[in-house]
Amino acid sequence: MDVIRTAIGLMSGTSMDGIDVALIRTDGRGFIERGPFMGVPYDADFRGQLKRALELSRSLSDRSERPAELRAIELELTLRHAIAVTAFIKRFGLSADAVDILGFHGQTVLHRPDEGLTIQIGDGEELARRSGISVVYDMRANDMVHGGQGAPLVPAYHAALAGKFQQAGQAVCFVNIGGISNLTFIGTDGRISAFDSGPGNTLIDQWVEMQTGKTYDPGGEIGGGGKVVASLAERYLQSPFFRGNVRRSLDRGDFAPLRPEEAGLEDGARTLAHVAAASIIKSAGFLPETPALYIVCGGGRLNLTLMAEFSEMAERLGSRVLTAEEAGFDGDAMEAEAWAYLAVRSLDGLPLTFPGTTGVAAPVSGGVLATP
Numbered sequence: 001m002d003v004i005r006t007a008i009g010l011m012s013g014t015s016m017d018g019i020d021v022a023l024i025r026t027d028g029r030g031f032i033e034r035g036p037f038m039g040v041p042y043d044a045d046f047r048g049q050l051k052r053a054l055e056l057s058r059s060l061s062d063r064s065e066r067p068a069e070l071r072a073i074e075l076e077l078t079l080r081h082a083i084a085v086t087a088f089i090k091r092f093g094l095s096a097d098a099v100d101i102l103g104f105h106g107q108t109v110l111h112r113p114d115e116g117l118t119i120q121i122g123d124g125e126e127l128a129r130r131s132g133i134s135v136v137y138d139m140r141a142n143d144m145v146h147g148g149q150g151a152p153l154v155p156a157y158h159a160a161l162a163g164k165f166q167q168a169g170q171a172v173c174f175v176n177i178g179g180i181s182n183l184t185f186i187g188t189d190g191r192i193s194a195f196d197s198g199p200g201n202t203l204i205d206q207w208v209e210m211q212t213g214k215t216y217d218p219g220g221e222i223g224g225g226g227k228v229v230a231s232l233a234e235r236y237l238q239s240p241f242f243r244g245n246v247r248r249s250l251d252r253g254d255f256a257p258l259r260p261e262e263a264g265l266e267d268g269a270r271t272l273a274h275v276a277a278a279s280i281i282k283s284a285g286f287l288p289e290t291p292a293l294y295i296v297c298g299g300g301r302l303n304l305t306l307m308a309e310f311s312e313m314a315e316r317l318g319s320r321v322l323t324a325e326e327a328g329f330d331g332d333a334m335e336a337e338a339w340a341y342l343a344v345r346s347l348d349g350l351p352l353t354f355p356g357t358t359g360v361a362a363p364v365s366g367g368v369l370a371t372p
């Protein structure tokens with residue numbers, strides 16, 4: 001029988017809003033028992049440091065290079081993850097001994113798939129030392145070595161969750177609306193097709209922060225009061241990213257922020273919510289078939305303006321749209337759970353990525369193991 005392990009996944013995503021911590025028990029295959037979730041938001045000062053880390057990384061060409069200032073931020077990020085793990089264990093009455101493995105994403109600071117370069121900061125060895133728990137980290141690199149895009153990696157987990165829909169004869173598509181959006185289509189025959197679909201919340205967050213100092217559009221209320229500025233929306237939607245049949249993974253900086261003089265606050269937020277929704281639909285045109293059902297995860301599902309636009313567009317094409325919660329999942333925990341699942345797969349040498357997910361030549365495993 002396959003070993004069932006207790007794993008905690010740690011995700012600091014492209015929105016740079018905090019650390020998601022989730023526990024699952026899994027055999028890294030079909031058995032998944034979902035446990036508690038906790039979000040640990042970053043303060044403004046540390047978000048500023050992460051933005052600085054992106055700047056510092058722009059000129060790097062070697063993924064292990066760490067100029068002193070970047071290294072200091074990496075250590076601070078690692079320390080915050082260690083504190084988050086301790087707090088999680090305490091809050092849910094667990095003990096560190098009962099946790100077999102941590103799946104540590106770190107923070108992506110540069111992603112240039114065309115150059116075979118992806119850099120995540122986060123020191124797995126240091127996290128293992130501080131937490132006293134083994135850590136699997138750096139799960140994107142081996143995929144790139146084998147010709148993959150290095151992202152997205154969550155699809156292996158989506159596929160494992162999709163069993164009940166497959167049995168019901170439904171082609172389903174998970175949509176993650178994070179800083180960047182990505183899709184995982186799972187056909188009724190188990191066929192999997194996944195890729196980044198376009199800008200998610202990052203453009204909205206940047207716009208709202210620039211104009212108001214708030215870090216996002218709560219509930220989509222700001223955008224809800226505005227109108228779509230078609231010329232601005234088209235500028236994004238005509239990007240070469242949406243053309244051609246070769247899907248490419250995205251870096252946070254691939255779509256330029258809206259400039260302050262280009263729209264009023266509400267119209268800008270509405271336009272960018274429209275862009276996020278329409279990007280998903282445009283990219284879904286590259287799926288093997290129109291999904292019967294979309295399941296929406298990630299913080300973008302809480303932007304009701306974006307969700308209303310997306311639901312209307314998808315329903316017009318004959319698909320049903322559910323939030324992760326409506327489908328029986330946790331839309332905030334999904335990526336952290338996925339990192340826990342992938343860590344267990346890594347321990348067993350199972351593939352993390354597939355030709356249909358990252359474009360890798362053949363299924364490959366990945367990740368580096370650090371022991372305390």
Ligand SMILES: Nc1ncnc2c1ncn2[C@@H]1O[C@H](COP(=O)(O)OP(=O)(O)OP(=O)(O)O)[C@@H](O)[C@H]1O
Pocket residue numbers: 011012013014015016017176177178179180181200201202204205215216217218219220297298299300302303304335
């Ligand atoms: N209540 C809310 N209303 C509107 N938007 C929200 C709300 N809560 C979160 N968000 C949006 O969700 C974002 C965070 O989403 P999430 O945590 O899924 O992204 P991420 O994991 O950092 O990104 P990625 O999936 O690209 O790595 C926030 O930056 C914000 O834009």
Ligand SMILES: CC(=O)N[C@H]1[C@@H]2OC[C@@H](O2)[C@@H](O)[C@@H]1O[C@H](C)C(=O)O
Pocket residue numbers: 013014108111118150151152153154155178179180181182196249250335
């Ligand atoms: C390089 C990188 O960190 N990419 C992220 C980003 O955020 C969303 C999208 O772009 C996805 O491709 C990926 O994250 C998720 C967790 C993934 O790998 O599945």
